[in-house]
Amino acid sequence: MHNHFLAEADKSNRKEASARLLSATKPFSRLQWREAIRTLEWWTNENGGSELSICIFAKLCEQESKGENELDETLAKKVAQSWARDFVAGVSTLSVAEFSRQLKICQEAIPSLRMDVSAIIHSANAKRQTQERSQGEKLAIPNISLLEEMESKIEKSQIQDDPSVCPDVRTINAAISASLSFDEPELAERVLTRMWNIYDCRQWQKIRPNHITYHNIMVSWVKTCRSTERAVRVERLLQQLKKRHSEHHYDKGLTPQRQHYILALSAYSRDGDLKRAQALFDYMLKSFTLTREISLKPTGKVCAVYLSALSRKPDVTAPVLAAAVVHNLFERFHDNMDPDWLPTPQMYTSYMKIWIDSGRPDGAQQAQKILDDMSTKPGNLSPNIMHYGAVISGWCKADEPDRAESIVRFLCEKTKVKPDIKCFLEVVKAWSSRNTSEANKRAEKLLVLMKEIEGTSGTERSTATLDIMRILSRSIKGGDAQRSEDIIHRMQSQYYLGHSSLKATTEHYNAALGAWSRSNEFESPDRAEALLLEMLERFDHGDNDLSPTEQSFTSVITCWGRSNREEAGLRAQAVFDGMQDRRDQQHLSSLCVTAASYSALIMAWARAGEPNRAEIVLQEMHNDYLNGNKAAEPNQIVFNATINAWGKSQRKGREKRVDQIIRLMQQLGDLTEVRPDIVTFSTAIASCMRSELSNAHELAESYLDEAKRLYAEGDSGCKPNSMCYGAVIQAIVRGGKSDAPLRAEKYLNEMISQSELDAKQVQMAFAATISSWAHASYQSENVLRAEALLDTMTAFGSKRGQQFLPGLRVYTEVLIAISKSEPRIRAKKATALSQSMQANSIFPDEICERIFNACFIRKRRR
Secondary structure (H helix, E strand, O other), X not given: OHHHHHHHHHHHHHHHHHHHXXXXXXXXXXXXXXXXXXXXXXXXXXXOOHHHHHHHHHHHXXXXXXXXXXXXXXXXXXXXXXXXXXXXXXXXXXXXXXXXXXXXXXXXXXXXXXXXXXXXXXXXXXXXXXXXXXXXXXXXXXXXXXXXXXXXXHHHHHHHOOOOOOOOHHHHHHHHHHXXXXXXXXXXXXXXXXXXXXXXXXXXXXXXXXXXXXXXXXXHHHHXXXXXXXXXXXXXXXXXXXXXXXXXXXXXXXXXXXXXHHHHHHHHHHHOOHHHHHHXXXXXXXXXXXXXXXXXXXXXXXXXXXXXXXXXXXXXXXXXXXXXXXXXXXHHHHXXXXXXXXXXXXXXXXXXXXXXXXXXXXXXXXXXXXXXXXXXXXXXXXOOHHHHHHHHXXXXXXXXXXXXXXXXXXXXXXOOOOOOHHHHHHHHHHXXXXXXXXXHHHHHHHHHHHHHHHHOOOOOOOOHHHHHHHHHHOOOOHHHXXXXXXXXXXXXXXXXXXXXXXXXXXXXXXXXXXXXXXXXXXXXXXXXXXXXXXXXXXXXXXXXXXXXXXXXXXXXXXXXXXXXXXXHHHHHHHHHHHHHHHHHHHOOHHHOOXXXXXXXXXXXXXXXXXXXXXXXXHHHHHHHHHOOOHHHOOOHHHHHHHHHHXXXXXXXXXXXXXXXXXXXXXXXXXXXXXXXXXXXXHHHHHHHHOOOOOOXXXXXXXXXXXXXXXXHOXXXXXOOOHHHHHHHHHHHHHHOOOOHHHHHHHHHXXXXXXXXXXXXXXXXXXXXXXXXXXXXXXXXXXXXXXXXXXXXXXXXXXXHOHHHOOOHHHHHHHHHHHXXXXXXXXXXXXXXXXXXXXXXXXXXXXXXXXXHHHHOOOOXXX
């Protein structure tokens, strides 16, 4: 208590000192300057003190320009770290933009401040983004990324030929590390290229990349969600680092580290590329044996990553490979007792999964043996819930739920490791799949045991059964929806036998209804509707714990919408109307219609091929919102669904309706969050692609141009994607105009210049453009342009990845162009194309074979 009063008194004194310093108009004396520095440092260490610290720091910057005192640059970092701490904790009211604006005056006093502090700001923003994303909140992300700013600085220093303007490698490494959460690996790699360009031309040592630079960029690629390029880019960076290391006389700063190889293995593992992972692991093993290079040492962590790759798609040979790796690891440890050779917990988890998923009949038995031997092997590791869970899953897959249940009960009774929800779920599902009275009883007993275990954990409310049902509700398997419903009925049986904690509630029913809404079975909507009626009947008979909510009805509406059945639209509308009637009759606030239920109904009518009905519901939704129901505010999703419904319909005037809805979105965008995005334009362009109008291609081009304009004006949601370009190209080709090949090729070049590409769309775009040339009127150059496009795609695929190399359809279109060329060159070109296909392992189908044969048939002379 005494210390608390002293702290409060000290804080009060600091506030008074701060006020006195901030109100000073004359230049600080030496004494005042030191007092200001002490006060600033005190506030930077105080939680919630960042706002006063930035004010004092700005005052110091102002005073520095007036007097003889010098400001220490490290104080700027302390202020930034103070703000970052408070910002992440939610204590500071200063946003990223406001904090950056407050620092503007300080930048003039300390020119290098921006680069040093930017990494701290963006790192804090990334952490806050992660927190708020998990809470479902919105986060304002800066307009310009840190890496873009860094690239601009490097470019400026190159133009001015001034090394003092150029950031050093430590600052750039910090910027790349801080930007990992923003998914910008291409931008980071571009910065790396600029660094090497400057170093190679001007020999500025301060900007030369090092192994940390490569490590951060490789991490960025491993973390990216764009899996089509991840492994290729990481491998290329590793090879580049090794090459630069040899070119710079094996400089230590460019020495590949073990972590670089681990990142490459991780990339292969995530992409499921077992062949490349195997090759890299073998290379490390052989090279370490020959050279004893420490970076190539296949330690326990390296083995764990390799086994993780094996566990992604194990076959019957995978357990043998894994067993050899583990055996060699243990032997090396026994030889020299080096702790680097000790296994990791993750390695054991992957080792068990390899046996379980390999398809071998003894898989579960071997996984059990690994679990039993863990504590006696090198490292003396104690199994955790991941290891027990893997073995439980193995026994369930082997259709031996009794063995799995014995492990669960062992954990409940005799160990500190307690089974989690997934362990219970696996066993309950295994017993339920047997569909016998004895199996059902065993499943019910497990539910009771789960409740008892949860009751001993000190939680106020029992949620374990609900958690199981929520896990099942996220599955798309019809069997899991059935199990979710079975759990409700088993809970009811146990409730009537006296287990009051197993009473079913609205949340349980909603979880089961959600499971049916994600199921792909034909009878899913009937089952969902029957379960809803059961819930309503029990509520009407006095069970107030089963009060229906909007989610209950929305799940059934969604279920009908996804069914693709002829009566889906009408049945979904009936459920929606029933919800509104019950709300009005029983005055249930829980049945307030929101955007979720309107969206589900619009989707149902759209999938049923009834765009006019979808548009009617959209109008009702908009009117409901205007009448005061703020929860019914229309969003982009419902507008896009309605546009998609019109675009896919065969009704006359559909193109006009699509355009009218887009214009309505633009009008609403001035007042609400509804405005066209790239999904809107993609859907509209796709409708033009299917249209029979003579000017459909012009309409498609206008939508693409509009999206490009909005993106250039700062609307990031309108960035054109592969689908947009692909649909425009196909619309142009379908239009069949004389300039179609040239226009298609123009958009194709724009498409492949993008950093994010969909391989399927690229294949279709090249095929369509080549087809356009094949059927064009420019007979003299058709084949040449088709072959040139084939060469372009081959070069592009070599650079961007195998999935972008020409496929059978592209070769077929080139062959069609050849078949229409002059007879004297036709056979020769067809032969050359056939050889190219064989070299690239492209095998012709029946149509392709017929075209090939036609190329070798000469016209008879009359």
